[in-house]
Amino acid sequence: MVLQTLSDFFRICLLLMWVLCVPGNAHFTRFRKFQNAPSLEHAVDENWFVQRLDHFNGADSRVWKQRYFVSDRFYKPGGPVFLMIGAETSTSPLWMQSGAWLTYAERFGALCLLLEHRFYGLSHPTEDLSLESLRFLSSQQALADLAHFRVVTAESRGLKSSKWVVFGGSYAGSLAAWFRLKYPHLVHASVASSAPVYATVNFPEYLEVVWRSLAAENPECPKLVKNASDTLIARLKDPSTYNSITKDFGLCSKLKIQSEMDSAYMLLYLAEPFMLAVQYDQETRAFAGMVDSKISRKALCDLMSDSSRGEPYDRYAAIARIFSQSCIDVRYSYYLQYMSSTGWSGAGASGARPWVYQTCTEFGFYQSTDSPHQPFGGFPISFFLQQCRDIFNMNASVADAVQQTNEQYGGYDIRSTRIVFPNGSIDPWHALGVIKNITDDLPAIFIKGTAHCADMEQARASDLPQLTQARQEIFLLLQKWLKE
Numbered sequence: 001m002v003l004q005t006l007s008d009f010f011r012i013c014l015l016l017m018w019v020l021c022v023p024g025n026a027h028f029t030r031f032r033k034f035q036n037a038p039s040l041e042h043a044v045d046e047n048w049f050v051q052r053l054d055h056f057n058g059a060d061s062r063v064w065k066q067r068y069f070v071s072d073r074f075y076k077p078g079g080p081v082f083l084m085i086g087a088e089t090s091t092s093p094l095w096m097q098s099g100a101w102l103t104y105a106e107r108f109g110a111l112c113l114l115l116e117h118r119f120y121g122l123s124h125p126t127e128d129l130s131l132e133s134l135r136f137l138s139s140q141q142a143l144a145d146l147a148h149f150r151v152v153t154a155e156s157r158g159l160k161s162s163k164w165v166v167f168g169g170s171y172a173g174s175l176a177a178w179f180r181l182k183y184p185h186l187v188h189a190s191v192a193s194s195a196p197v198y199a200t201v202n203f204p205e206y207l208e209v210v211w212r213s214l215a216a217e218n219p220e221c222p223k224l225v226k227n228a229s230d231t232l233i234a235r236l237k238d239p240s241t242y243n244s245i246t247k248d249f250g251l252c253s254k255l256k257i258q259s260e261m262d263s264a265y266m267l268l269y270l271a272e273p274f275m276l277a278v279q280y281d282q283e284t285r286a287f288a289g290m291v292d293s294k295i296s297r298k299a300l301c302d303l304m305s306d307s308s309r310g311e312p313y314d315r316y317a318a319i320a321r322i323f324s325q326s327c328i329d330v331r332y333s334y335y336l337q338y339m340s341s342t343g344w345s346g347a348g349a350s351g352a353r354p355w356v357y358q359t360c361t362e363f364g365f366y367q368s369t370d371s372p373h374q375p376f377g378g379f380p381i382s383f384f385l386q387q388c389r390d391i392f393n394m395n396a397s398v399a400d401a402v403q404q405t406n407e408q409y410g411g412y413d414i415r416s417t418r419i420v421f422p423n424g425s426i427d428p429w430h431a432l433g434v435i436k437n438i439t440d441d442l443p444a445i446f447i448k449g450t451a452h453c454a455d456m457e458q459a460r461a462s463d464l465p466q467l468t469q470a471r472q473e474i475f476l477l478l479q480k481w482l483k484e
């Protein structure tokens with residue numbers, strides 16, 4: 001399908017793309033987006049690694065080319081090797097020039113490598129994204145990619161006796177932990193930032209954290225959001241209000257609700273600025289070059305409290321208009337059409353189709369409105385499960401797939417050593433993360449008041465003291481572990 005405009009493309013990306021750490025990301029939300037990421041100070045060469053298509057079938061000898069980046073800027077012979085794991089989107093070479101891991105690399109004299117995840121960015125293992133091709137997309141294949149890359153690179157660059165440390169944030173943070181767990185002979189230590197290590201079909205706690213984070217800004221704020229959302233849900237039951245809803249929210253075409261999927265998709269879409277504001281703080285987004293560093297808890301709560309804008313419902317509608325680039329398209333059919341295309345453009349290029357496939361076949365993580373202690377309504381778990389069936393014609397049980405994932409990796413009961421789990425208190429993903437020290441060798445670092453993956457970013461003068469301290473703790477742990 002050809003999207004009419006670039007802003008269509010932006011607006012339709014991406015339902016469910018909420019695991020990302022932003023710097024690796026180009027664009028992921030239906031609301032106002034990113035400029036291009038900040039420009040690179042100097043060019044970073046792209047490299048290509050010949051990778052196996054299927055690591056679990058010795059009879060399949062097919063290969064493909066996986067993208068990676070290298071920086072020896074800080075490397076001192078004998079130093080460790082730092083391997084950053086790419087996440088569920090195009091991998092930004094910006095990571096080779098910015099980020100806390102480079103600060104650590106400088107202090108340890110480390111060689112820095114960054115490997116893109118299969119099926120994202122330019123790392124295309126297959127001709128297309130048909131279901132037949134997507135069979136080769138899984139976290140287990142991705143870990144085996146890392147293992148093969150690690151072994152071959154150590155051999156070819158003479159790094160066999162070096163200590164390898166992996167880094168990752170969010171889903172890639174989970175991979176960082178699991179790489180150490182499953183391949184302890186290949187990786188010495190791991191920094192798993194904001195990592196959701198526990199897979200779960202339903203993740204209603206996400207929106208509970210959204211309530212608490214909005215309430216921390218202004219105790220009335222989530223109540224006003226709830227009032228607005230409840231009012232909208234009531235109006236959606238009455239088709240005679242559809243003309244005014246169309247106008248109030250600046251929809252591209254007259255609202256039609258033919259199924260619960262239509263209303264659920266619309267309600268989720270409208271909740272997105274609030275989820276974005278809570279998951280990523282302003283500085284995180286500014287770092288990623290997002291145009292809309294204006295979306296903040298404060299900005300949204302100020303708008304929700306502004307009685308000159310009418311009732312809470314009207315203020316909520318104003319937010320949708322303010323944070324959209326043009327009119328908004330809330331049609332589920334449009335979303336389905338976009339997600340169902342099997343080419344490497346559109347939902348293939350943005351990472352939306354492969355990531356939703358991974359949620360349907362491995363992780364769930366659906367941010368439903370099934371908890372009463374959150375501000376929104378109308379997008380229950382059934383909506384998310386139905387989209388797996390609609391997009392992938394999939395009858396398999398997501399619950400069984402999620403259970404397999406937790407059996408595979410251990411969920412919260414991960415047992416390993418030398419993995420640190422930093423977590424941010426206002427990041428909703430901490431609910432699925434390791435939030436307490438498991439052992440002395442599996443410490444959690446709590447960063448009060450920070451959002452998703454904040455510890456991975458380059459240090460700034462404006463950082464909270466506890467964030468600066470968290471980076472120092474990570475450094476000290478690495479220092480200790482690299483001596484072991």
Ligand SMILES: *[C@@H]1O[C@H](CO)[C@@H](O)[C@H](O)[C@H]1NC(C)=O
Pocket residue numbers: 226227228230231311312
């Ligand atoms: C929302 O708040 C208004 C007052 O601003 C009140 O009249 C209305 O009943 C509330 N609606 C809901 C659904 O809570």
Ligand SMILES: *[C@@H]1O[C@H](CO)[C@@H](O)[C@H](O)[C@H]1NC(C)=O
Pocket residue numbers: 393394395
């Ligand atoms: C799922 O079930 C439907 C109807 O029962 C069937 O048409 C479809 O082929 C099935 N899909 C798969 C992937 O098995």
Ligand SMILES: *[C@@H]1O[C@H](CO)[C@@H](O)[C@H](O)[C@H]1NC(C)=O
Pocket residue numbers: 436437440443444
């Ligand atoms: C976790 O372990 C670290 C040492 O690795 C220690 O400094 C910290 O106090 C522990 N935190 C908790 C909550 O026990």
Ligand SMILES: CC(=O)N[C@H]1CO[C@H](CO)[C@@H](O)[C@@H]1O
Pocket residue numbers: 423424425426430431434435436437444445446447
């Ligand atoms: C928000 C959150 O879950 N924070 C936890 C992060 O990890 C520390 C342990 O270092 C816990 O004490 C926090 O509760």
